[in-house]
Amino acid sequence: MADVKIKGLYKRYGSFEAVRGIDLDIPDGEFTVLVGPSGCGKSTLLRTIAGLEEISGGEIAIGGEVVNDMRPRDRDVAMVFQDYALYPHMTVRNNIGFGLKARKMPQPEIDSRVDAAATMLGITALMDRLPRQISGGQRQRVAIGRAVVRNPRLFLFDEPLSNLDAQLRDEMRGEIKRLHRDISTTMIYVTHDQIEAMTLADRIVLMRDGVIEQEGAPLDLFERPATTFVAGFLGSPKMTFLSGRMVRVEGAVTIALDDGPRLPLPEGRIPDVADGRAVILGVRPEHISRATGPAAAPGSARLDAVIEFLQPTGSRTYATFRLGRAQVMAEFEAHDTGRPGETVPLDLNLSRASMFDAATQRAI
Amino acid sequence: MAHAAAIGDNRSGMPQRRLPSAKKSDRQFKWLLVTPAVLLILAISIYPLVFSIWVLFVNYDFQIPGHAFVGLKNFQQVVTDPVFRYSLWVTVALTVANVAIEFLLGLGIAMLLAKSFRGRGLIISIIIVPLFISPVIVGQAWALLLQRPFGPTNYLLSQLLGHEVTIGWLTEFPFNFIALVVADVWQWTPFMFVILLAGLTAIPPHVYEAAELDGVGGWQVFRHITVPHIAPMMMLAITFRLLDAIRMFDTIFIMTGGGPGTQTYTTSFYLYTIGFAQFHLSRATAGAWIFLVLTLLVIVFLVRRLLKPEAK
Amino acid sequence: MASWVRPRRIPIVRIVVIALFLAFVLAPLYWVAITSIKPSDDYLAVPPVWFPDAPTMVHYEAALFAYRGLQGLINSIIISISATILSVSVGTLMAYSLARFNTGGQHLSFWVLSQRFLPPIAIILPLFLNYRLVGLQDTHVGMIVAYTVFTLPVSVWMMFAYFRQMPRSLEEAALVDGCTRWGALWSVAMPLAAPGIVAAAVFTFIACWTEFFFALVLTSRNAFTLPTVFRAFLSFQGAQYGEASALAIVSLVPSIILGVLVQKHLVRGLTLGAVRG
Known part of the structure; x- marks a missing residue:
């Protein structure tokens, strides 16, 4: 068990900077997910923590100990790789026990630990098979078993579920979450999948171009994204961005959407920006509902819009409307929709929607 | 938590050796791995080459004692030797003939065998056999087939043509050159064949299917689909063969002995004769350096260009 | 689906060319193998001895x-x-x-x-x-x-x-x-x-x-x-x-x-x- 402290970390490949000055504190026992688009530096960051990449600058400390120049084997971390990296020439049993053997643990203790890990992951029946003789999901369990058996102070996961099919991925996600609940060791998990990030993380670190864009609890990031990038990255279907201007009319503050309606902002949601300033309104599908009462609910704006098309998913139906120049998506009850071409009244919940400065792309 | 307890929290079983610097040991490790190979090449290949630079400018000749400094005399003697210049032409001519025939024949056979059919595996296994035979034995085998009066070749030709054929395949111009080319083609056509076949079988079949749907056929398909797809393979095969063909020595040693006279002297054979039959070692070394520089030019221009995209 | 695809026959020319090339590859090997077990008297025979009547291992x-x-x-x-x-x-x-x-x-x-x-x-x-x-x-x-x-x-x-x-x-x-x-x-x-x-x-x-x-x-x-x-x-x-x-x-x-x-x-x-x- 250990915390991880990273200070001013740089990683360069020639003139390319994969990681550009990252500071990150991960408390002991926390499940941290590094997420971001491919090429954002998340995997590189993870690999520097494992010691698989030399760092170009800064400092990494695990459990209070600076590990910059420490070999991977001495860092006492375990890693689960994207392609599982099971040793093809060893049985499942030897795969799991390999790390203990490499550390010269006595064989009886290796056996008991391997058996315990196998029981925990439900793979006892596979112990004498070779990796190529078991399925993808089973390989993933073995890879996790290989990490668990070492009882390391830190677990690193490098996109461990991206090679699995959707159903297995959901299942393994649950297993990893349960694993963390059971052993509560610090875990750092890299993924490009925002759903994995949201569901697994105690804390999400969202990266972009080698720097941290925002970090925090999943719902904090989801509800209060610091930038349009974070807002667009998290959530599915994606947040819609509507550009407009701040306009004060007769004491009320509104956002005038480009070529679209004016939306009066509710009390307490009025940003401190100059009149006429270009802003971006970020709206998630769940921020728009089909209007019911005679007037908009408090904090919401009422407007009429024409349904362009519908995408039923079974439990919910997503309806796309045209609003000004933009298309906006709303989430409705499955049957409570209307038809394409029909004009329906909508309530847009402005107290939950996000607002960004168009120039800086940062939240206001 | 129960599971974690079962696995055990005992860290004492894991010795934690801490070395001061992982970076440094990694750096040493990677150089350590290349050291034996590099030392061997330096000792057996580079050092002799450097040593030979000294040999170039002195008189190193088993027929004349001492190693007096002679300046450029060795070069002068080689360059002015008409046999040396002639041998360069022989080398070029044989190389071009060998590589061209091997390429065309290899490509043809590869195209005939590109599609799978029963018995194809066995046929390929037979075709590649010459690659695993010593060139000396190849020369010996063709000498057996061709040599007058024992070989069966002239007999077969007589039967075919209906009149008596008495060709001295290893002694008469131009038949001695034809014999050398035949032996080389026999041994190295499989080389072209194997590489080009790999290129042909790697072309995705849907490309051909698309062409067929478009109504493109025959020669057009070959020119616009096959050739562009295997062009890199063609370049590679030709370059590798070219660089080997210019050293041609073994079959000449066995089949013609360079003869009659010096008619079939390649540069390698000429330099071998000067150096190890007449023991004019300095003169041979000078010639070898000229040959080496010519080869290096080919290497730098051909191989480098060729392998760079592959190395990425 | 497959019915309109004409079954491909291996053309006769192709078989002949492949056979000729195989003969070219095998001829020297055969001749060497046969010569190695041929009694010395057979070397000069006309027509050549394609297979010796009395194979011998003396040459080996x-x-x-x-x-x-x-x-x-x-x-x-x-x-x-x-x-x-x-x-x-x-x-x-x-x-x-x-x-x-x-x-x-x-x-x-x-x-x-x-x-x-x-x-x-x-x-x-x-x-x-x-x-x-x-x-x-x-x-x-x-x-x-x-x-x-x-x-x-x-x-x-x-x-x-x-x-x-x-x-x-x-x-x-x-x-x-x-x-x-x-x-x-x-x-x-x-x-x-x-x-x-x-x-x-x-x-x-x-x-x-x-x-x-x-x-x-x-x-x-x-x-x-x-x-x-x-x-x-x-x-x-x-x-x-x-x-x-x-x-x-x-x-x-x-x-x-x-x-x-x-x-x-x-x-x-x-x-x-x-x-x-």
């Missing part, structure tokens, strides 16, 4: 004992096997370093490759002089070292290509699991590279086994290899056909068997890994 006996073929065979075995082991082990280590750490950038790997294309005549003249000076001329050790170096480009580049197509993550897993760099190389990378190592070893062996030029210059009465024994038959115009053929069979059978066994690595072997087989 003579080739091996009277012409010291056996000694050449033993030397070839010792030198080729030793050089193969050395070349492949040293070459594999270097290839691993090049493939995983990009040691020396492209320069080092290209430098090794360029050794493959140096004309042997340029190396052999000074090497011969140096071998005489240090007493390695006509020794097994001298030949083993020379063959090791001369086959290094093959073993390095074949293994280089092999390691590059092996996923890095296995060794990284081993490093995290607690192996040193050596440990990861020895207990993970090497076992996984075993098929490649075997293929590289076979190609290296065949290269040594069939080499003539170095052996011709660097050996005489002691460490001479099998191919150099053929010199003995040059001066006797024809009289030793049977012996030469017998020796040829002795030499070519092992290398052909090995070569055909590793056939699927052939493309990689011939192109030094530039093309994947």
Whole structure:
């Protein structure tokens, strides 16, 4: 068990900077997910923590100990790789026990630990098979078993579920979450999948171009994204961005959407920006509902819009409307929709929607 | 938590050796791995080459004692030797003939065998056999087939043509050159064949299917689909063969002995004769350096260009 | 769906051409094999004897004992096997370093490759002089070292290509699991590279086994290899056909068997890994 402290970390490949000055504190026992688009530096960051990449600058400390120049084997971390990296020439049993053997643990203790890990992951029946003789999901369990058996102070996961099919991925996600609940060791998990990030993380670190864009609890990031990038990255279907201007009319503050309606902002949601300033309104599908009462609910704006098309998913139906120049998506009850071409009244919940400065792309 | 307890929290079983610097040991490790190979090449290949630079400018000749400094005399003697210049032409001519025939024949056979059919595996296994035979034995085998009066070749030709054929395949111009080319083609056509076949079988079949749907056929398909797809393979095969063909020595040693006279002297054979039959070692070394520089030019221009995209 | 696709027949021309080429490949081999068991009286027969009535093994006996073929065979075995082991082990280590750490950038790997294309005549003249000076001329050790170096480009580049197509993550897993760099190389990378190592070893062996030029210059009465024994038959115009053929069979059978066994690595072997087989 250990915390991880990273200070001013740089990683360069020639003139390319994969990681550009990252500071990150991960408390002991926390499940941290590094997420971001491919090429954002998340995997590189993870690999520097494992010691698989030399760092170009800064400092990494695990459990209070600076590990910059420490070999991977001495860092006492375990890693689960994207392609599982099971040793093809060893049985499942030897795969799991390999790390203990490499550390010269006595064989009886290796056996008991391997058996315990196998029981925990439900793979006892596979112990004498070779990796190529078991399925993808089973390989993933073995890879996790290989990490668990070492009882390391830190677990690193490098996109461990991206090679699995959707159903297995959901299942393994649950297993990893349960694993963390059971052993509560610090875990750092890299993924490009925002759903994995949201569901697994105690804390999400969202990266972009080698720097941290925002970090925090999943719902904090989801509800209060610091930038349009974070807002667009998290959530599915994606947040819609509507550009407009701040306009004060007769004491009320509104956002005038480009070529679209004016939306009066509710009390307490009025940003401190100059009149006429270009802003971006970020709206998630769940921020728009089909209007019911005679007037908009408090904090919401009422407007009429024409349904362009519908995408039923079974439990919910997503309806796309045209609003000004933009298309906006709303989430409705499955049957409570209307038809394409029909004009329906909508309530847009402005107290939950996000607002960004168009120039800086940062939240206001 | 129960599971974690079962696995055990005992860290004492894991010795934690801490070395001061992982970076440094990694750096040493990677150089350590290349050291034996590099030392061997330096000792057996580079050092002799450097040593030979000294040999170039002195008189190193088993027929004349001492190693007096002679300046450029060795070069002068080689360059002015008409046999040396002639041998360069022989080398070029044989190389071009060998590589061209091997390429065309290899490509043809590869195209005939590109599609799978029963018995194809066995046929390929037979075709590649010459690659695993010593060139000396190849020369010996063709000498057996061709040599007058024992070989069966002239007999077969007589039967075919209906009149008596008495060709001295290893002694008469131009038949001695034809014999050398035949032996080389026999041994190295499989080389072209194997590489080009790999290129042909790697072309995705849907490309051909698309062409067929478009109504493109025959020669057009070959020119616009096959050739562009295997062009890199063609370049590679030709370059590798070219660089080997210019050293041609073994079959000449066995089949013609360079003869009659010096008619079939390649540069390698000429330099071998000067150096190890007449023991004019300095003169041979000078010639070898000229040959080496010519080869290096080919290497730098051909191989480098060729392998760079592959190395990425 | 498939009904409109015309069944493809193999055209007759194609069969004929392939058959002719196979005959071209097999003819010398057949003639050598037949000559090696032909009684000497049959050499001059007209028409030629296509298959001897009374096959004989006398030529094998003579080739091996009277012409010291056996000694050449033993030397070839010792030198080729030793050089193969050395070349492949040293070459594999270097290839691993090049493939995983990009040691020396492209320069080092290209430098090794360029050794493959140096004309042997340029190396052999000074090497011969140096071998005489240090007493390695006509020794097994001298030949083993020379063959090791001369086959290094093959073993390095074949293994280089092999390691590059092996996923890095296995060794990284081993490093995290607690192996040193050596440990990861020895207990993970090497076992996984075993098929490649075997293929590289076979190609290296065949290269040594069939080499003539170095052996011709660097050996005489002691460490001479099998191919150099053929010199003995040059001066006797024809009289030793049977012996030469017998020796040829002795030499070519092992290398052909090995070569055909590793056939699927052939493309990689011939192109030094530039093309994947």
